[in-house]
Amino acid sequence: MKSLLFALAFAAPSQAGLRFGCSTLSIQRLDPVVEPGNVPSGHVHQIVGGNAFNATMQGDIAEQATCTTCPFSEDFSNYWTAVMYFKHENGSYHRVPIYPNAQIGDNTAAVQGGMTIYYTQKDFNSNGNEKITAFKPGFRMTVGSPTTSTLDAAKGHHGLRYVCLDNALTRFPELPDFPTKKCPGGIMTVHHFPSCWDGKNLDSPDHQSHMYNTVKEAFTPAGPCPASHPVKMPQLxxxxxxxxxxxxxxWPKDGSQPFVWSYDDRKGYGTHGDYIFGWKGDSLQKAMDSSCMFQACGNGRPLKSQTAAQQNKCSIKNTVTEETQGWLKELPGQKMSMQ
Structure with missing residues (x-):
């Protein structure tokens, strides 16, 4: 049934939802949501989106950015996760490169790394009958936590999963921790954010309490919003x-799982993501009010588009000067990491 849902998604061009690939903006130790002003932050992140990204971000990001690594040129939001590393038997580390999702459009092959971003209204098969309210300037949130340390807790983070890829079309099963075998097509990480807002706060002390998570597994419809968080926002x-x-x-001779997050998580329980809203004007609201689907939302219907070359051209100068790739003796910022 789940495979059928994905098949239907690619065959249903008239139902609302955004799906697009963003090229890499920066890979460095900055986190303006959880560690604002800290240069560097605790661990390495891979960031996509608008070039207003910096250690301290306030106000309307869309008014501060001049370019974006995403295909919709009105989207200056920033999206980021931790970085995955491979740990060699000799104790050294190497950053795992990212590759583009071949399913999301003709320009994808030309996009340099990055992530696939979704803004859905209900699921892959229907627009739903609820009003979807776009995020507001200044809005930010996180999902998951690097401090999650048990399998049971990781299972409780619905929507934060791993997929061991056989090929580009693999989407199941979804796992709460790192796959323990070699994956022929690599590893896909999935981060579903909560979509129910309290209607008042653009942020909260833990960057999560202003939102309520009704996410279920995969891209199945989320549950209804509670009275405490009544405003339905896009499913990011x-x-x-x-x-x-x-x-x-x-691969280690003993067969052990060799991948680790940049904050020294060997199990994958603490996978997490960060988001800062930065769409220009009411562009995201127009998209959520429309009946377009995926790439069909571009070229002025209703969103403006740019080429992969323009996406790749957008960049920022790293604030933190340190090696994050090649063979490293230790994870950046993790001098006490266990050997």
Whole structure:
């Protein structure tokens, strides 16, 4: 049934939802949501979106950015997750490269790394009958936590999952922790954010309490919003494809799982994502009010588009000067990481 849902998604061009691939903006230790002003932050992140990204972000991001690594040129939001590393048997680390999702459009092959971003209204098969309210300038949120340390807790983070890819079309099963075997097509990480807002706060001390999570597994319809968080917002989700295949011949001789998040999480329980809203004017609301689907929402119907070359051209200068790729003796910022 789940495979059928995905098949229907690609065959249903008239129902509302956004899906697009953003190229990489920066890979560095900055986190303006959880660690505003800290240069560097605690661990390495991979960031996509608008070039207003910096250690301290306030106000309307769309008015501060001049370019974006995303295909809809009115989207100056920033989206980021931790970075995945491979740990060699000799104790050194190498950043796992990201590759684009071949399913999301003709320009995808030209996009440099990055993530697939979703804004859905209900699921892949219907527009739903609820009013979807777009995020507001200054809005931000996180999902998951790097402090999650048990399998049961990870299972409780519905929508934060891993997929061991056989090929580009693999979407199931979804796992709450790192796959323990070699994945022929790499590893996909999935981050579904909560979509129920309290209608008042653009942020909260833990960056999560102003939202309520009714997410279920995969792209199935989320539950209804509670009275405490009555405003239904777009269902935001990230998919990131990690090219773990380049390390297939370096797999530990004891067969142990060799991948680790940049905050030294060897199990994958603490996978998490961050978001800062930055759509220009009412562009996202127009999209949520429309009946377009995926790439058909571009070229002025109702969103403005740009080419993959324009996406790739957008960048920022790193604030933190340190090596994050190549073979490293330790994870950046994790000098006490266990060997």
């Amino acid at each position: 989700a990230y998919e990131t494809l990690w090219n773990t295949t380049m390390f297939a011949n370096m």
